[in-house]
Amino acid sequence: MSMPKREPTKLVPVPNPNIIPERDVDKSPILEARHLGIDFGGLTAVSDFNMAIGRTEIAGLIGPNGAGKTTVFNLLTKVYQPTRGSILMDGIDTAGKTTVQVNRMGIARTFQNIRLFSNLTVEENVKIGLHNYIKYGAVQGIFRLPGYWKEERIAGERTMELLSIFDMQDLARDKAGSLPYGVQRRLEIVRALATNPALLLLDEPAAGMNPSETAELMENIVKIRDTFQIAILLIEHDMNLVMGICEGIGVLNFGQVIAKGTPEEIQNNPEVIKAYLGSGKGE
């Protein structure tokens, strides 16, 4: 691939998390969706979806059930190929690229219905995320050549480093499928981060979490953005989380963006209130 290789971000804590030095100096967005749309047969699931995400922005995508939020994620990660419009990742058009290729371009995601490798251990799950950063081939692996030992050691260290974000080092040898729901969600985030993304897509990260877990998750999302200096786009129904940490919010209803803005603007937008609560005239 012609993409320039990005060096993996090291886990170096930023001194003061709230003041990010030279924040978004490069003002061009990391991701830009232009007039994005997809039809399934005769049904238009998403139409004319526009969005730009800054390089270190935490953005939110909200909307009632069935509005097409996850479909947008699937379009961005090329699980579906869009019918209309284009997606620019760091200024490069992703038309015709596969899920694997857009991941290498820097988009990583988690899933609404958790998709871990449940028969494998936590450590293996993270190492699978590191796959493209572990540099040895199948032959070196089978014959246990020096490259294997060196790369596995580095990958092991990096795995522990990544697991430390959520304080999960002790769970490294547990089976992923046997973990509690909330921990599985965190592991999915760690696995996505292992691919060294520039943009992290989180699909309902707080689903199934209690208020104190959600509060911790909010801190962690901000911490991830600050340490890795990446953009995060999340889908969430928990309004405390969305309004608490998102800097920009898009509201989707029936596959169309009905509002965009800061949390304050969204909270007071009559269109949004109508979409969530109904117009009162009976639909």
Add this chain to the structure above:
Amino acid sequence: MKGRSVPKQLLNRFAPYLLVIAAFAAVRAVQARVGLSSSFEGQLIPICCYIVMAVSLNLVVGISGELSLGHAGFMSVGAFSGVIAATALQSSISSGLVRLAVAMAVGALCAGVAGMIIGVPVLRLRGDYLAIVTLAFGEIIKNVINCLYIGYDSGGLHFSFKSEADLHLAEGGAAIIKGPMGATGVTKLSTFTVGFILVLIALFVVINMIHSRSGRAIMALRDNRIAAESVGIGATKYKLMAFVTSAVLSGSAGALYALNYSSVVAKKFDFNTSILILVFVVLGGMGNICGSVVAAAFLTILPELLRKLNLENLRMLVYAIVLILVMIATNNPILKGALNHLWERITRRTARAEKGEKVQ
């Protein structure tokens, strides 16, 4: 790292080697002291072949999660290419052992190429469709070899689909494969020790592959293809890697198998053989390498044991009943729980013993 789980992991990983080495030593000891019955003696090399077949099929079915019903096809390719190599090199390589090794390497190579040719188009399919196409592949291989004539003379190899006469062999040449008659007059080269080494090689390749970057990618694709692709793992490459590795191992097992008999026919490697190998894998447990080894050995010996019981016509019926009973027993949750408990206790004891040593 938690102290308890590390020895358990290592024990799990090395259990197949220990098992195979112990079994080999036991057989050799019995051979030296008491001597084995001729029927059992004759089963030793086939057992090695079937263990390799089961372990390699487990890589596709258990580890990669793709159902293949044509595994005997790769064995067949390996068997006949191995026989050709062994016969053609008869004059140039005098040492039987070297010739056997070369024949197995040729068998492995040819089966690997066949695996690549089949794998590229077929692995685009999933589930039942893949199973049906691999089934068809096994049948095609069988039928092609069934009407293939290959001869060897000073001018090299000759091929024909018509008859032996059509080969136009020069003076001193001989037909190696004669269509439906298969390969006859093969010099027996296989030995039990070579079989044992091949089993160890197969275990080494498969187990090391599972516990490496490629193996993790293969298992990730099995567990959740969409998630694996979302972290940048390309499906085709790793599915193909598992498939071809499996074919290579089957090819060498096929060569070893064929060179154990004076004649081989293509019909030996039919759908029934593919299913038999699949039974070993399923019975031993999908993805369980140790299980494949035990199941392949046990189910190859079982018919011979039953023959001794003088059950006459009931032999295969009893075989089937034993198969069903084992299947029920191994899937019984209570029994499984008890076995797991026992395993836990054994490993915990080893862990404790190891810790104790460190303290002293």
